[in-house]
Amino acid sequence: MSEMSDLGEGDPDRHGIGAEAGGGLVGAHVLLGEREPDAARRIARVLRAHGAATVYAVDSPAGFLRAGADPPPPVRFWDAAVWDAGLSEDDAALTEVLGRWRAQRPGVPVVVTDDAPSARLAVAALRGRAADLVERADPEGLAGVVARVIAERADPLGVEGAGRSALRMLVVGAHPDDVEIGAGGTIHRRTRGGWDVTVLTMSRGGGGGDPARRRKEAHRAAEVLGARLLMEDLPDGSMADDRATVQVVERAVAEVEPDVVFVHSESDTHQDHRAVHRATLVACRKVARLACYQSPSATVSYRPNRFVELSEADVEAKLAAIAAHRSQASSRWYLDEDLLRSTARYWGRFSQTRYAEPLELVHDSTPLGYYHADYS
Numbered sequence: 001m002s003e004m005s006d007l008g009e010g011d012p013d014r015h016g017i018g019a020e021a022g023g024g025l026v027g028a029h030v031l032l033g034e035r036e037p038d039a040a041r042r043i044a045r046v047l048r049a050h051g052a053a054t055v056y057a058v059d060s061p062a063g064f065l066r067a068g069a070d071p072p073p074p075v076r077f078w079d080a081a082v083w084d085a086g087l088s089e090d091d092a093a094l095t096e097v098l099g100r101w102r103a104q105r106p107g108v109p110v111v112v113t114d115d116a117p118s119a120r121l122a123v124a125a126l127r128g129r130a131a132d133l134v135e136r137a138d139p140e141g142l143a144g145v146v147a148r149v150i151a152e153r154a155d156p157l158g159v160e161g162a163g164r165s166a167l168r169m170l171v172v173g174a175h176p177d178d179v180e181i182g183a184g185g186t187i188h189r190r191t192r193g194g195w196d197v198t199v200l201t202m203s204r205g206g207g208g209g210d211p212a213r214r215r216k217e218a219h220r221a222a223e224v225l226g227a228r229l230l231m232e233d234l235p236d237g238s239m240a241d242d243r244a245t246v247q248v249v250e251r252a253v254a255e256v257e258p259d260v261v262f263v264h265s266e267s268d269t270h271q272d273h274r275a276v277h278r279a280t281l282v283a284c285r286k287v288a289r290l291a292c293y294q295s296p297s298a299t300v301s302y303r304p305n306r307f308v309e310l311s312e313a314d315v316e317a318k319l320a321a322i323a324a325h326r327s328q329a330s331s332r333w334y335l336d337e338d339l340l341r342s343t344a345r346y347w348g349r350f351s352q353t354r355y356a357e358p359l360e361l362v363h364d365s366t367p368l369g370y371y372h373a374d375y376s
């Protein structure tokens, strides 16, 4: 069986950026298993009209699993997959291909299509834990369902529907790249779920390279995560937890009015990180929720009590955002991609998914039961 080609001019650098609140296919990379080239082209056209960046079509179970495990460059990850049930010989084969997909890509939802979905097929799809079942001849309906399952994956608890159009998060870091390393996956997950996320970087990183270059890299990294960047100019290497530092954070808090703030932990060997932590604690005394992310310089006293589940796409976006800090990559051991990925994998053991980022919740003044239990 032959593989069909990429049916869209994908721009993998744009993942997630501009994704509308609650979903949409903007920037999404979709793998499409479909038996007929004409039907594949028709479906791809509709998905792309809804904003999909890439639709890559295959026409066999082997091709589907191969592309799933190893996306064809320049695609680095899939946001969702679509599987034509007609490509599976019978119900057992359908359950099997879905099961194998799930084993290799647990975070990526699969929508099953069929000419006339039956109750029996629904059971087989359910056994394979498909995200949904859609009529094959209805590409518009399919586009809506794919957008929905991507949005649900980004935020399975549906927090963006909690009564306001968008929740707001402020993430504070002492230096460019601190926030991406500590909370890049969570930021991506939130922006995909419709949150407004602002990154506040307290210095321009003059201690680690040319500030102009680092500034450009920081903007690029925030863009990859779908966040806005505020950049201050405190002295890199000699920050204090004094009134001036508190005021910098207070200004951002007044502007953003965040529902949640993330910052460095107190349990950190870097003096700038500790100073920013303390100043943020003071500046955020009236913010409902404050939690600390893990920096590479965190000590063993860092004790996370919340774990944010990350999808494959969240992890990829985090790595892409960190890679944007190119000037640091060669000189910093903690920017090693293998280490970053395996750290997220390690924390995944405390959540229900493969990858996670840890948080140390410092205070939460929302009434119990008012928000759901996901404190990120």
Ligand SMILES: [Zn+2]
Pocket (backbone or CB within 6 Å): 174, 175, 178, 270, 273
């Ligand atoms: Zn730092």
